[in-house]
Amino acid sequence: MVRPAVWELSPTGEMLSSWYGRSIIRSCCKLDYGAAQQMIETAEDAAAGPKEWGVEGKVLHGDFTWDEVAGDVRMLHTLAAVRCRARASMPPPRPSRAHKRERRGRQRLRRRH
Numbered sequence: 024m025v026r027p028a029v030w031e032l033s034p035t036g037e038m039l040s041s042w043y044g045r046s047i048i049r050s051c052c053k054l055d056y057g058a059a060q061q062m063i064e065t066a067e068d069a070a071a072g073p074k075e076w077g078v079e080g081k082v083l084h085g086d087f088t089w090d091e092v093a094g095d096v097r098m099l100h101t102l103a104a105v106r107c108r109a110r111a112s113m114p115p116p117r118p119s120r121a122h123k124r125e126r127r128g129r130q131r132l133r134r135r136h
Contacts (some may be wrong), residue, residue, distance in 0.1 A: 025047075028042075062092075
């Protein structure tokens with residue numbers, strides 16, 4: 024039992040809705056970073072498949088295909104890039120009051136020594 028966060032995002036990365044609760048997650052497969060990267064890098068290659076992605080012989084649970092998994096990996100990669108660009112264009116966050124108090128406390132300690 025886990026407490027996942029489920030977000031519905033627009034293609035531009037804006038949060039449309041969210042849900043937080045208890046759930047059981049049933050994954051359709053296990054991927055390593057290398058396989059996911061291969062799925063991303065071979066997006067333009069229509070002939071690429073499980074062998075090129077390094078998942079040949081791996082178990083796929085449920086009513087899914089490796090092409091669907093690769094499509095989802097690519098979509099998540101694209102969405103992560105969109106969100107990263109959006110974050111980079113935002114102004115840096117202002118320090119919280121607790122952070123400012125901590126910094127002032129350290130400055131006082133330096134003056135005493």
